[in-house]
Amino acid sequence: xxxxxxxxxxxxxxxxxxxxxxxxxxxxxxxxxxxxxxxxxxxxxxxxxxxxxxxxxxxxxxxxxxxxxxxxxxxxxxxxxxxxxxxxxxxxxxxxxxxxxxxxxxxxxxxxxxxxxxxxxxxxxxxxxxxxxxxxxxxxxxxxxxxxxxxxxxxxxxxxxxxxxxxxxxxxxxxxxxxxxxxxxxxxxxxxxxxxxxxxxxxxxxxxxxxxxxxxxxxxxxxxxxxxxxxxxxxxxxxxxxxxxxxxxxxxxxxxxxxxxxxxxxxxxxxxxxxxxxxxxxxxxxxxxxxxxxxxxxxxxxxxxxxxxxxxxxxxxxxxxxxxxxxxxxxxxxxxxxxxxxxxxxxxxxxxxxxxxxxxxxxxxxxxxxxxxxxxxxxxxxxxxxxxxxxxxxxxxxxxxxxxxxxxxxxxxxxxxxxxxxxxxxxxxxxxxxxxxxxxxxxxxxxxxxxxxxxxxxxxxxxxxxxxxxxxxxxxxxxxxxxxxxxxxxxxxxxxxxxxxxxxxxxxxxxxxxxxxxxxxxxxxxxxxxxxxxxxxxxxxxxxxxxxxxxxxxxxxxxxxxxxxxxxxxxxxxxxxxxxxxxxxxxxxxxxxxxxxxxxxxxxxxxx
Amino acid sequence: xxxxxxxxxxxxxxxxxxxxxxxxxxxxxxxxxxxxxxxxxxxxxxxxxxxxxxxxxxxxxxxxxxxxxxxxxxxxxxxxxxxxxxxxxxxxxxxxxxxxxxxxxxxxxxxxxxxxxxxxxxxxxxxxxxxxxxxxxxxxxxxxxxxxxxxxxxxxxxxxxxxxxxxxxxxxxxxxxxxxxxxxxxxxxxxxxxxxxxxxxxxxxxxxxxxxxxxxxxxxxx
Numbered sequence: 001x002x003x004x005x006x007x008x009x010x011x012x013x014x015x016x017x018x019x020x021x022x023x024x025x026x027x028x029x030x031x032x033x034x035x036x037x038x039x040x041x042x043x044x045x046x047x048x049x050x051x052x053x054x055x056x057x058x059x060x061x062x063x064x065x066x067x068x069x070x071x072x073x074x075x076x077x078x079x080x081x082x083x084x085x086x087x088x089x090x091x092x093x094x095x096x097x098x099x100x101x102x103x104x105x106x107x108x109x110x111x112x113x114x115x116x117x118x119x120x121x122x123x124x125x126x127x128x129x130x131x132x133x134x135x136x137x138x139x140x141x142x143x144x145x146x147x148x149x150x151x152x153x154x155x156x157x158x159x160x161x162x163x164x165x166x167x168x169x170x171x172x173x174x175x176x177x178x179x180x181x182x183x184x185x186x187x188x189x190x191x192x193x194x195x196x197x198x199x200x201x202x203x204x205x206x207x208x209x210x211x212x213x214x215x216x217x218x219x220x221x222x223x224x225x226x227x228x229x230x231x232x233x234x235x236x237x238x239x240x241x242x243x244x245x246x247x248x249x250x251x252x253x254x255x256x257x258x259x260x261x262x263x264x265x266x267x268x269x270x271x272x273x274x275x276x277x278x279x280x281x282x283x284x285x286x287x288x289x290x291x292x293x294x295x296x297x298x299x300x301x302x303x304x305x306x307x308x309x310x311x312x313x314x315x316x317x318x319x320x321x322x323x324x325x326x327x328x329x330x331x332x333x334x335x336x337x338x339x340x341x342x343x344x345x346x347x348x349x350x351x352x353x354x355x356x357x358x359x360x361x362x363x364x365x366x367x368x369x370x371x372x373x374x375x376x377x378x379x380x381x382x383x384x385x386x387x388x389x390x391x392x393x394x395x396x397x398x399x400x401x402x403x404x405x406x407x408x409x410x411x412x413x414x415x416x417x418x419x420x421x422x423x424x425x426x427x428x429x430x431x432x433x434x435x436x437x438x439x440x441x442x443x444x445x446x447x448x449x450x451x452x453x454x455x456x457x458x459x460x461x462x463x464x465x466x467x468x469x470x471x472x473x474x475x476x477x478x479x480x481x482x483x484x485x486x487x488x489x490x491x492x493x494x495x496x497x498x499x500x501x502x503x504x505x506x507x508x509x510x511x512x513x514x515x516x517x518x519x520x521x522x523x524x525x526x527x528x529x530x531x532x533x534x535x536x537x538x539x540x541x542x543x544x545x546x547x548x549x550x551x552x553x554x555x556x557x558x559x560x561x562x563x564x565x566x567x568x569x570x571x572x573x574x575x576x577x578x579x580x581x582x583x584x585x586x587x588x589x590x591x592x593x594x595x596x597x598x599x600x601x602x603x604x605x606x607x608x
Numbered sequence: 609x610x611x612x613x614x615x616x617x618x619x620x621x622x623x624x625x626x627x628x629x630x631x632x633x634x635x636x637x638x639x640x641x642x643x644x645x646x647x648x649x650x651x652x653x654x655x656x657x658x659x660x661x662x663x664x665x666x667x668x669x670x671x672x673x674x675x676x677x678x679x680x681x682x683x684x685x686x687x688x689x690x691x692x693x694x695x696x697x698x699x700x701x702x703x704x705x706x707x708x709x710x711x712x713x714x715x716x717x718x719x720x721x722x723x724x725x726x727x728x729x730x731x732x733x734x735x736x737x738x739x740x741x742x743x744x745x746x747x748x749x750x751x752x753x754x755x756x757x758x759x760x761x762x763x764x765x766x767x768x769x770x771x772x773x774x775x776x777x778x779x780x781x782x783x784x785x786x787x788x789x790x791x792x793x794x795x796x797x798x799x800x801x802x803x804x805x806x807x808x809x810x811x812x813x814x815x816x817x818x819x820x821x822x823x824x825x826x827x828x829x830x
Contacts (some may be wrong), residue, residue: 471691
């Protein structure tokens with residue numbers, strides 16, 4: 001059942017054709033802005049009464065840039081991977097009633113077959129539960145009217161009618177846990193800050209999101225910023241705070257701009273400022289652009305960053321009692337706050353319908369890496385990894401086999417393919433050496449080497465370590481050195497033991513969660529892929545043929561036809577031979593860049 | 609007052625105290641490095657770790673709770689402390705010769721206490737106001753030997769013979785050989801002194817010695 005408001009958002013006014021173009025960082029990078037500008041000219045040329053609307057991103061990265069065309073009487077059609085030159089053709093064929101070029105139609109209109117499948121018949125969409133991302137790709141992120149039309153700020157109105165304790169009780173009833181990583185119960189954090197006797201309290205929204213391979217917060221805040229603001233105001237009301245901060249990474253300018261605009265609009269409409277909605281509650285929000293550091297995932301570091309410099313401190317005291325400038329402070333993730341707003345809009349029961357016994361609701365996962373359909377997918381907590389990777393994200397690329405997934409970014413761990421029946425929730429992931437983290441899920445196929453994967457993440461944590469405590473600062477450097485040694489074939493047997501011992505010591509004694517979880521990628525790959533490490537150390541061989549020092553490039557005599565294309569691609573002139581004869585690679589000159597392998601039309605170049 | 613147990617001993621400390629206060633009250637000692645009471649307490653070195661109800665926490669910066677049970681020494685804690693100290697030493701150039709406090713620092717004393725084999729005898733020699741025997745061209749093995757004996761023999765003018773064992777670190781070797789070279793110590797007599805306790809000289813060390821051997825062209829036989 002499609003609500004009236006949504007209907008109006010999709011079709012616009014009577015007699016109008018609505019074309020939606022997603023304008024978020026990801027789609028703009030794929031060319032949506034050019035599309036948006038070009039659309040105006042195309043429409044003028046075709047002489048149509050078209051309303052071009054801005055929208056957020058649906059989270060289907062593999063479709064970018066997409067557009068949605070809707071005319072009353074016809075199903076709205078979503079076209080994926082649109083190119084400038086196809087634009088005119090797409091619009092005219094849609095108006096002619098031929099929808100076969102579309103990726104999908106949003107819903108059916110009448111019984112006619114339009115040649116494109118409805119969205120809810122596509123496994124990618126059907127298996128999702130779009131609870132918090134319901135508005136993504138639907139509303140104009142820069143318009144508060146759109147948000148209000150879909151039920152926005154009704155959550156705040158509901159919350160303001162209740163007492164503070166009642167608001168906290170509802171969050172407790174929902175069982176919502178922090179979506180930023182650790183999964184701490186949101187209500188408990190609120191209650192501690194609420195019970196603290198202090199004249200000034202703060203709430204902070206953490207929008208720093210530093211994990212490589214995670215971008216659900218950016219997507220959410222760019223596509224539906226008001227939901228985050230609304231959640232923050234509810235949090236502020238519940239703990240009795242007077243001011244809220246939204247901490248956004250300066251590398252995500254669009255996200256900060258949209259949030260700033262949302263805050264401004266909310267202020268104009270009386271959802272922020274003095275005496276909100278006629279109550280005695282006054283609250284204001286400020287958007288802070290940070291220099292951005294992975295360590296800001298740690299609450300104390302984020303608070304220190306707001307004060308001046310991002311460095312964690314020893315807890316306790318916890319921020320809920322002693323936070324920003326010494327005042328009780330609640331730090332919540334973007335997605336957590338969006339969940340809060342949605343819970344108060346649609347009711348707790350809607351939320352608790354999904355999820356497992358211990359963790360309720362849905363979670364957005366960024367599925368990236370070696371899968372067909374990368375994107376941000378919202379699924380109930382407790383969905384199996386298999387379902388997410390194979391059904392929703394479309395499984396591995398042509399001819400490849402999925403080997404593992406890295407869950408939770410640099411703080412998380414690898415889960416091997418034979419454990420894919422594992423349910424994605426906080427406890428079971430932790431038991432298997434990974435963490436939920438912010439929900440980044442990098443799919444690794446058989447062309448990737450697990451030692452390199454581990455090294456990639458230690459490179460990252462090494463660079464992002466604040467350098468305060470000794471185990472993380474020095475220990476991670478030594479782990480990284482050992483991994484580089486193994487990857488270049490100079491590893492020794494004792495390295496595996498040293499990595500294990502050092503990893504355990506770093507996670508046991510580090511000051512903050514960054515150091516405490518930094519060895520996870522190494523420890524989990526060692527746990528499930530020790531064979532691969534041994535292969536590097538003992539036989540000096542990389543099973544995935546990806547460590548440059550351990551592979552050599554050769555040309556297969558039987559397959560080479562002597563075309564000479566490889567010679568032109570070689571940057572170091574390491575290929576000898578003459579046209580028509582078999583070419584050979586001189587190992588002393590070869591720098592293993594792989595250029596010849598990429599260009600050979602006969603597949604004669606091989607890695608050994 | 610807050611009641612806590614340190615290694616089974618019950619003590620009362622004022623509320624707001626840190627674990628280190630309770631530990632000292634109970635008469636125990638944990639090694640401290642970056643902590644200076646009332647001046648610096650940022651818990652960065654992670655040497656003073658203790659177990660609070662099974663969790664590893666820094667004693668210097670963790671507030672006590674009523675009924676907490678604290679363990680200051682067990683096998684795991686000792687190895688964790690040792691490992692963290694080794695990490696700190698790994699990025700520390702151990703050249704106490706050139707240091708203004710000449711090895712009379714907490715880092716060196718902790719390393720000796722924990723029997724970490726990275727600090728040479730030479731670091732403790734200057735503490736007793738001894739003249740360096742190397743300046744008399746006596747082949748003293750102090751720069752290559754594990755510290756901890758408090759260098760009694762050098763007091764009597766006898767060179768160190770390496771009875772506590774040799775340091776297995778290339779960085780320390782390089783530093784030591786620099787000093788042998790600077791003081792023009794005879795390579796032959798140095799090698800024969802080394803061979804008393806170290807017959808199978810590591811390949812890397814013999815290579816390094818060859819590099820610093822005096823320019824008389826005489827190749828030391830290793």
